Amino acid sequence: MFDGRFEGDEVEYDCEPGPVRVSLTVRKGAVQSLRTYVGGRWAIPVGPGITDLGMVSSRDATEYLLDLARGTDGRVGEDAILPAVLADSVTVWKTLLQLARDQRVPGRARRQAVFWLGQAAGDAATRGLADLVDEGGVDREVKEQAVFALSQQRDGDAVPALIRIARTHPDREVRRKALFWLGQSDDPRALALFEELLTKP
Template identity: 60%
Template sequence: MTTLRMTSIAGTTAVVLTALAGIARVAPAQSIASQVARVTNGTVRMTFAAKPGICGSGNSIRHSNSRGSTSWGNENNSRDVEWESDCSLGPARVVLDRRNGELTDLRFYVGGRWRPAGADVVDLGTVPAREAADYLVSIAQSEKGSMGEKAIFPATIADSATIWPALIKVARNPDLPRGTRTQSVFWLGQAAGDAATANLNSLVLDNSVDREVREQAVFALSQRPRDEGVPALIAVARTNKDPEIRKKALFWLGQSHDPRALDLFEELLTKK
């Protein structure tokens, strides 16, 4: 009898610990959302680790990788952050303005240091990068205005965060603003790995998705590494049923200067 009681207690304890572990996994992302939600009127700041190779100054952010350096934005001033160098490495910084309980603006920076905060500023400090990415993606998945579009880029910068599966869902959701969906497709095109190319292909082929979103997916394929993007674009140009999508694929193949694209053009031009 004692053995049975001990087994029962152990089993109950295991169930409780498992449940608590599940709560611990989801609580941090909820914590960011709940802390932000407490600010009805004011500004919320948060800081998180950025991916390696990303630096910023003002609203200009640069990312250096094996394919070169890419820049976003060109303004050097900010009311939220100040810098002492032209390109300051991380961390990532997000600023959220809230009015009457609604998100009214979202700003994003890399590097530098916060300017002195006013009385209406709540600083969440440094939050885990993956949880920051989850929170930002949740904005993209729920906001009906431009805030969803603004949330995607900083989510892609979060260190050690894999968000492309969520970006695919955003891109396929017809209830979200078109700007948010096309922005998701654009950043999906910057993601690493064969999975990104495969999912872009699936978007291009899905006629239930808006043409503008599918055209953005074609562009995103053109941004993939050449050995991934060019064959995918050739397949689109050969087989896609939508003539406008085929035309977009041919345009971006023309920009690639790849011999395989030239072979396709010759084939199409000489085809009887």
């Protein structure tokens, strides 16, 4: 029977909004896993080897988490992005764009950064994603993730960028991804592009 507790009684859920909480498992000085919770009530941590840092400023937490994403390969680096994005009163999209562009950052974290950039509203995020697709030093997977992220922009704001990518990008696979997501957009500008491409001699 489920008693409302999760992960060894670490947190109880009531499905209500609340602060972002992050639980790290650290062994030999390295983060092994990271879990993010929103809301709920913390059980009082007890036992050897458990350290409760208490409340940490959003800015400090975000800096730590994005540094963790930048320097940790695998799932931990990827998982560090979500709580940074959820942090209150901190703007992270510029740092996410830097992470996405940095070839030294592990691929999983870079793709996760691009995903969350796609969820950011505004022209600046759209421009940043479109620029990321055009950069020569960015690998194809990250470019394709940027195309997907553009497709997630609300109100069709990124449709012109996707159309430009579909028409002019030098990588055929990236063009195909842009066309695919344009096909999902139900936007009349995308339909006009398809008509143009299909009727062009």
